[in-house]
Amino acid sequence: MEAQEIFDTVARHLIGQNAKSYQEDGSTCAYRGADGRKCAAGVLLTDAEASACGEGWSWPTPDDFDPERDAANDAANRIGNHSLVRRLQWVHDTYLPAQWLQELAALGEEFGLDTSVLGVAP
Numbered sequence: 001m002e003a004q005e006i007f008d009t010v011a012r013h014l015i016g017q018n019a020k021s022y023q024e025d026g027s028t029c030a031y032r033g034a035d036g037r038k039c040a041a042g043v044l045l046t047d048a049e050a051s052a053c054g055e056g057w058s059w060p061t062p063d064d065f066d067p068e069r070d071a072a073n074d075a076a077n078r079i080g081n082h083s084l085v086r087r088l089q090w091v092h093d094t095y096l097p098a099q100w101l102q103e104l105a106a107l108g109e110e111f112g113l114d115t116s117v118l119g120v121a122p
Contacts, residue, residue: 003081006044008117010088011104013043015118018097029093040092041085049075084111 001009021033021042031042031050042050052071076082091103101118108115 001044001079001081003084003111004113006079006081006084006088007104007108007111007113007115010040010043010085011108011115011117013038014040014092014097014100014104020092020097040088044079044085045075049078087111 017037019037021030021037021039022028023030024034029039030037031039031045032047033039033042049071052075076085079085087107088104091100091107095103105115105118108118
């Protein structure tokens with residue numbers, strides 16, 4: 001996927017969802033969480049990929065692919081732009097939803113992306 005497509009997809013999703021995606025027990029962020037929520041990386045995964053990848057792993061980059069996590073590696077390779085996805089996942093996991101617009105705008109600017117999807121002036 002192109003970086004702009006990834007950014008736009010994740011930004012629309014997070015802003016629309018306006019809530020973090022947690023595992024059913026509420027302990028950690030999840031690709032597929034309670035109430036049908038998805039995290040920043042999870043929204044990019046197909047249902048089959050999310051199921052095969054499992055929970056509890058950070059988005060891999062080519063330098064840290066785990067040979068025992070073939071499904072995760074395959075999904076990451078299909079989507080590409082590893083560092084952008086990893087940073088988007090970090091925004092979801094680290095900040096409160098009220099902070100996402102600001103953090104997404106800064107991230108978009110850092111990656112040289114069009115942030116108009118956010119609906120705020122740069």
